[in-house]
Amino acid sequence: MVAHAFRHVPYYGETMRRLGIDPDGIRTVSDLARLPILERSQLQRDPDFFRSRARPLADLLELRSGGSSGAPLSVFHDPDALLQNTAHGEREVAVLRSLVGRRRFRMLCVASTHGTETDVRATVRAHAWIPGAAEGERTNVDIGDSPEFAARRLDATRADVVAGYGSYLDALAQVLEREPGLHRPRVVAYGGDALPEPARRRMVERLGLRVWSSYQAIESFKIGFECGHGTGLHLHADLAPLRIVDDAGAEVPVGTPGSVILSNLVNTGSVILNYRLGDVAALLPGTCPCGSTLPLLSFPLGRVEDWLALPGGRRLHSQRLRSILGPETLLWEFQVVQEAADHVRVLLVKAAEADAHVVAERVGPEIRDALGHDVRVDLVFVDAVERTAGGKVRTIVRRGDT
Numbered sequence: 001m002v003a004h005a006f007r008h009v010p011y012y013g014e015t016m017r018r019l020g021i022d023p024d025g026i027r028t029v030s031d032l033a034r035l036p037i038l039e040r041s042q043l044q045r046d047p048d049f050f051r052s053r054a055r056p057l058a059d060l061l062e063l064r065s066g067g068s069s070g071a072p073l074s075v076f077h078d079p080d081a082l083l084q085n086t087a088h089g090e091r092e093v094a095v096l097r098s099l100v101g102r103r104r105f106r107m108l109c110v111a112s113t114h115g116t117e118t119d120v121r122a123t124v125r126a127h128a129w130i131p132g133a134a135e136g137e138r139t140n141v142d143i144g145d146s147p148e149f150a151a152r153r154l155d156a157t158r159a160d161v162v163a164g165y166g167s168y169l170d171a172l173a174q175v176l177e178r179e180p181g182l183h184r185p186r187v188v189a190y191g192g193d194a195l196p197e198p199a200r201r202r203m204v205e206r207l208g209l210r211v212w213s214s215y216q217a218i219e220s221f222k223i224g225f226e227c228g229h230g231t232g233l234h235l236h237a238d239l240a241p242l243r244i245v246d247d248a249g250a251e252v253p254v255g256t257p258g259s260v261i262l263s264n265l266v267n268t269g270s271v272i273l274n275y276r277l278g279d280v281a282a283l284l285p286g287t288c289p290c291g292s293t294l295p296l297l298s299f300p301l302g303r304v305e306d307w308l309a310l311p312g313g314r315r316l317h318s319q320r321l322r323s324i325l326g327p328e329t330l331l332w333e334f335q336v337v338q339e340a341a342d343h344v345r346v347l348l349v350k351a352a353e354a355d356a357h358v359v360a361e362r363v364g365p366e367i368r369d370a371l372g373h374d375v376r377v378d379l380v381f382v383d384a385v386e387r388t389a390g391g392k393v394r395t396i397v398r399r400g401d402t
């Protein structure tokens, strides 16, 4: 991948020549530390600089995500890399099968209907033959729908596994607790954000659910997954190895938390090597009783999603707003500030060449629909959004008593 990057990706060709880094000298994962650490802002401001010229642009799938950082990002993926991720996904499916206790299971997924996952599935289907028997039954619920609605769908489909954002599934579990007559899944599977420990315990102890999580990011898709022994996350080290570094960029000892640095070794769309993902985690010592020799990572800190409390007791998951603002190519950054239950300000940093009116007309109506027409929405164009000490944008800020 380093040889490919040197030859076909403008950023690596220029940077490695400038710094005198010989691509043949990089042979192991720890050698990747010789490359400068790539920051998210670099990838965000000039995605084309990181795109491999080895394939025509039309062959690549471009995905955009606001993620939890509030600064949308474009990442190009090649179909071969998506297929490799799908194949490695069998490691995760095998764990789910053993937790459910059956080879075929029914799944209810809470996601953005127009989101990354839908695009990826369509691309994989276009490039692979997937035997019908390999896929269990699957039902989708949109992230903008209420947890009460998802609970009804769960009851109707009798799903064995319910998958989605941790904070959404926490709210769904609370509905199941209030209404004991509804169907309960065997397994709750989450990724993309953190599930607070008390919420996880409540699901296990009060509802008898198995809780399982995976770790993924738009920059590489599969990063790690739980095996069912509760020891941490097993890393897909052969797809995207991680290094953990301190503030000065030096690797920290096993067991010490630090900044997660990722290298995607399969994707020749956007080539992402030695990249600061923006999460904090620690590599864990020892081996897992499950027998897997994949390295172990602690659960990453620093990705907690919020719900917005709206008039009349309505709640909206913040990911619904990110799914509108994240894919908007004319935006560089955004922040949603909830001033009161019925008043939301959306701070927008637009691309230099974009017209504010055009941006407002593209995102305004969808945001108003999602929040409901009893909520006052102000779109405010600003030059920059305030960052945390760690350099991240908090995408959802709640003020006062909301």
Ligand SMILES: [Zn+2]
Pocket (backbone or CB within 6 Å): 227, 228, 229, 231, 234, 288, 289, 290, 291, 292
């Ligand atoms: Zn294990």
